[in-house]
Structure formats: structure tokens, C-alpha cells
Amino acid sequence: MSTSTPTKSRARVGALEILVGLLVIALIFRWQFTELFASPAIQTGATLFVSIVVQALPFLVLGVALSGAIAAFVPASFWHKVLPKNPALAVPVAGAAGVVLPGCECASVPIAGGLMRKGVTPAAALAFLLSAPAINPIVIASTFVAFPGQPEVALARFVASLIAAVIMGWLWLKFGKGEWLRLPKRGVHETGSKWKSFRLTAGHDFLQAGGFLVVGALVAAILNVAVPRDIVDAVASNPWISVLALAILAVLLCMCSEADAFVAASFTSFSNTAKLAFMVVGPMVDIKLIAMQGGWFSRSFVLRFAPVTFVVAVLCAVAVGWWLL
Amino acid sequence: MDKDAPQQQGSEQSKTKGLGFGVMSREVQSIMLILVGGAIIRISLTDIFLRYVKPVMQPYLIVAGAFLLLLGVWALVDQIRRGSSHDEHDHDDDEFDDGHGHGPMRAAWFLLLPVFAIVLVAPPALGAYSAEKDTQTVAAPSDDLFPPLPDTDPIPLSLNEYAIRAVWDDQRSLAGRNVELIGFVTPNPDGGWWLSRMTMACCAGDATATKIHVVDPPEYEANTWVKLDGHWVPGGGVNSDSAIPWIAINSIHEVPQPKEPYE
Numbered sequence: 030m031s032t033s034t035p036t037k038s039r040a041r042v043g044a045l046e047i048l049v050g051l052l053v054i055a056l057i058f059r060w061q062f063t064e065l066f067a068s069p070a071i072q073t074g075a076t077l078f079v080s081i082v083v084q085a086l087p088f089l090v091l092g093v094a095l096s097g098a099i100a101a102f103v104p105a106s107f108w109h110k111v112l113p114k115n116p117a118l119a120v121p122v123a124g125a126a127g128v129v130l131p132g133c134e135c136a137s138v139p140i141a142g143g144l145m146r147k148g149v150t151p152a153a154a155l156a157f158l159l160s161a162p163a164i165n166p167i168v169i170a171s172t173f174v175a176f177p178g179q180p181e182v183a184l185a186r187f188v189a190s191l192i193a194a195v196i197m198g199w200l201w202l203k204f205g206k207g208e209w210l211r212l213p214k215r216g217v218h219e220t221g222s223k224w225k226s227f228r229l230t231a232g233h234d235f236l237q238a239g240g241f242l243v244v245g246a247l248v249a250a251i252l253n254v255a256v257p258r259d260i261v262d263a264v265a266s267n268p269w270i271s272v273l274a275l276a277i278l279a280v281l282l283c284m285c286s287e288a289d290a291f292v293a294a295s296f297t298s299f300s301n302t303a304k305l306a307f308m309v310v311g312p313m314v315d316i317k318l319i320a321m322q323g324g325w326f327s328r329s330f331v332l333r334f335a336p337v338t339f340v341v342a343v344l345c346a347v348a349v350g351w352w353l354l
Numbered sequence: 355m356d357k358d359a360p361q362q363q364g365s366e367q368s369k370t371k372g373l374g375f376g377v378m379s380r381e382v383q384s385i386m387l388i389l390v391g392g393a394i395i396r397i398s399l400t401d402i403f404l405r406y407v408k409p410v411m412q413p414y415l416i417v418a419g420a421f422l423l424l425l426g427v428w429a430l431v432d433q434i435r436r437g438s439s440h441d442e443h444d445h446d447d448d449e450f451d452d453g454h455g456h457g458p459m460r461a462a463w464f465l466l467l468p469v470f471a472i473v474l475v476a477p478p479a480l481g482a483y484s485a486e487k488d489t490q491t492v493a494a495p496s497d498d499l500f501p502p503l504p505d506t507d508p509i510p511l512s513l514n515e516y517a518i519r520a521v522w523d524d525q526r527s528l529a530g531r532n533v534e535l536i537g538f539v540t541p542n543p544d545g546g547w548w549l550s551r552m553t554m555a556c557c558a559g560d561a562t563a564t565k566i567h568v569v570d571p572p573e574y575e576a577n578t579w580v581k582l583d584g585h586w587v588p589g590g591g592v593n594s595d596s597a598i599p600w601i602a603i604n605s606i607h608e609v610p611q612p613k614e615p616y617e
Contacts, residue, residue: 043379044377044378044379044381044382045379045381045382045385047382048382048385048386048466051466055470055474059474062470062474062475063474063475066475066477069481069482069483070483072477072478072483073480073481073483073484075471075475075477076405076406076477076478076479076480076558077480077558077559078467078468078471079406079468079471079472079477080405080406080407080557080558080559081557081559082468083394083397083403083406083407083411083415083468083472083557084406084407084411084557084559086390086394086415086418086419087411087414087415087417087418089418090417090418090421090422091418094421225432228425228428228429228432229429231425232383232384232387232425232426232429233383235387235422235425236378236383236386236387236462236465237461237462239390239462239465240460240461240462240463240464240465241461241464243464243465243467243468244461244464246468247464247467249559250559253559257487259489282560284559284560289560291555291560292555292560294493324461
């Protein structure tokens, strides 16, 4: 045994060895690690990073539990019954179905993936992916609270988000290619009992989406600490640039859709249309979502999908803002 | 038994061959779930989670952590049981290869970062660094009527409440009253310091600062928590959401950081 082990470990370093190695390193260098965090900037970044991850985790867990349950317990025939046969009709129905999911964007990525695995038209699943985090009751209620005396802001958010999601679904139907979506193989988790399939799907989905959530939170925390606020404030003065600026800021900040209305409301120097753009773009496109979708659906998917979604969301926000606000 | 062990390793190797460096095996996936779930439960059972999120999140965090923990333990038990019965190893391969070309489970390694950050460092609540960077916004109240202040002397107030009344209350309900504020010291680059407190909309990621200019401040280090008994004095501007209101000190002393560092 003592002779065979070294040759084998040289031949291959397994995941378990890596994990143990990392844990040991972390324990040995614990104090150096802590000292590094004495600098206020790094400390603040670390706090922001941990808080974004911790805040998003329960929603992510809700999402993977739902996606696991969809995979394990909801027969594929259910979706064929609920959604119209015609994909062009299924898109708005799926988009409007986003109303019933009380979650944020972290939860909707695994759920949309789960829907596609079950054979739901990708266009309809994508419309659901985009609309669910933006138009569910919790988000609309928080928007209503964040803009006291201005119920039209919450209404505008609902309308603009739903329109943008449906347009994206239809665009996918017309121009999308199935090869851009590389979903986990169907049937892999469907061996054995339903509970086993639930466990495998939920665990797999959590590790997958969680890893990318961490990457997004890391980028957001670094940007938050590194980009001076006065640069952002300087942009607010121009109405057109301000819309674009808040839309881009939404992409960079990776806010949870259940919280972004309060942040949007705090940009007091910006127009309501610019704030609307922030709230429509945020749940649909941000760094964390790009990372999650890239890992989930493939890089070639997200390179096409995210920029188009950004443009469509901004245009919808401007149009609806001009109409309602 | 000794003869068994290397054989096990051998089959482990053939199982992971071709997956490339860093791809997570099933066992490690289960351990990751346990680590993340354990870390979340660990901070939500103590006050540490209050540095990052609102108190209402506690039950959700515990449930989420327990769910992950359970998922991990369940998977691990299953794997150990199956591992000892010497079969299904080849079947396990399918579960890695889920159709992604670029090593799907590699990203999951990043989950170690928050686990390390939480367990080893547990970064403190946001303080003077963020408060100084943040531009003050005292949002206008939705209606102009402020409820009467309680009759106690001094009146314990949140910094936010003090700032809103100082900036937006035309009736000047603060005039002639003593108030008691608890906050931390944020050095003002132009001299002196602000009494400050962070407010979370959702989590610390979107926290904003409330700052109050202290007239004739004694020396304190940045991030020192103080209880300030004082009274309102005009200054800093009114009816503007970027106003930083003033306060004069009656008495002041150091206090430990409150359980809930945010307002």
C-alpha cells in the first residue's frame, strides 16, 4: 500500500485531494488571511461580497428546490397541457406566468433550465426566465413601496418588463438556434426514485448556479469599492446618457430584483425613466446573471442573448417611461 | 481490508479519468454542499449574519442552510453505501458529463470563497470607509406631517429619523429637545467627524449612509461606536436631500457595537 500510493497520486490529483489541500492551506495561513483584511477597502469589499452571497442564497436554494421538484415530480405532459401548442402563443403565456413565482433572478435561472429540460419550448422558458424576477408580486410591491405616491412607477415596471420578456421570447423563436443552448443531458437525473432525482438535480443545480453567483458577487464587490461614486453622479445630468448610465449600472451592480427598487429610488438626481431602465434591465441582464447563464446554457448563448436583452430592455423602458411616466 | 483500499483507488482513478483537472467528483460535491450549508447555519445562529443582511432573513437562512446540509449528507451517505457495495461506479460517470463542453462543475469551486470568508474572517459590518464614500441622501418623507415625538428626555432616535426631521420638518419638532443617538465615527476629510450609521435596503450590498455633522467633536478613532446625547442646532441646510444636518453634544461616551449594526 505504501509503495503504490505515491505513484498513483502523481498520476492524478483528484478533486478530494484538491479540497483537502485548500482546506489545509486556508487553516495554516489563517492569520495571514485575516491580516490581509485589515485594509478598510479590502474589508469593505469582503463584507459586500459575503452579504451579496448570503442575501442571495435563500432565493437560490428556493430556486434549485423548485427546479429539482419540477424535474422530479412534475411530468412533462403537465407543461404541454398548460402551455399553448403554438410556440408564438406559449411565449406570452409563459411570460405572464412569471407573476406567480415569488423569487429573484438567482432562482429563475435554474427554474428556466429545469423547464427546458422538461421539454418546454426554449423561447417560452426564456420569456419566463426574463419576466419572473421582474414582475412577481414581491418585486412589484417593493417597487410600490420604494416610490411612495407614484404607483405609476410600479405599473411601468410591470408593463415594460413583461413586454421586453415577450419580445425576447419571440426574437428567440425567430432567430434562436437550439445549438446555442447546451443543457444538462435529459434523463441523466431521472434514473432511480423520484426523490433521488430531486436530490441530484437540486444539488447539481445549486453547485452550478452558486459558483457563478459567487463570481458575480466578487465582481460587484470589487467594482463597488473601486469605482468612485462621483463619477456616477456626474453622469446623471444628461437625460439620454443618464438612462444608459443607470442601465449599465444595473448590469454592474447585480442587485437582487427584490431590492433594486429601493436603490433606484435613491438615485434622486436621475429622471424616473432612467430609474425605470435600471429596474427593467437589472433583473434581466447583470454580471452575475451573465455568469450564471453562461455556465448554465453555454457561452455562445449568453454572448448573443445578454446584449440583445440589454438593448430590448432599455428600449422598452424608454418607450414605457415616455408613455406612462 | 488493506488489499481493498488500493483497488478502490484504482477504480476511483478510472472513474475520474478524462474529466480534466479540477472537475468535482461526486464526493466533493456533497462535501461542498455540507460546507456551504454549515457556514450559513453557523452565521445565522449567531449575531454574525446581522453584519450582512436584515434580521428578517434569519429563518430563511437557517432553512436554506439546513436544506443544503441535508442534501449533502444524504448524497454522501448514499455514495458511501454504494461505494462499499462495489458497483455503479461506471454509472456515476454519466452524472458528471452533463453535456457542457467546458467542465461544468469547475465553477462550484468558487463556493469555497464565501465559506472561507465566513468561517475564517467573518468581515465586519460596513463602517466608516463606506460611510465616507457614500453621498448623503436624506429622502423626503412621503407626507409632511411628522408624528409628535415621545415625551421622554432625551428621546432615543435613529440617525435616519433625526436626519429626516432635521432636514424636512418645517415645524422644527427637534428644536429645544434633547435626543440620544447611537452611531459610529466617520472622519470628515475636512476636519472633525460625522456621527454615522448604515441603512440596508435589502443587504449590505445596497447599504446607504446617514451622516450627521457633530459640532465641536471630541477626538475619536474611526469606527468607534458612541452614544451621543445632544440637541439639534441649525446648519447643514434644509429641504435638500443632500443636506448633512448638525447636532451639538450634551454628553457623549463610547459604547460597544450594537447587536444590529444597521438601521
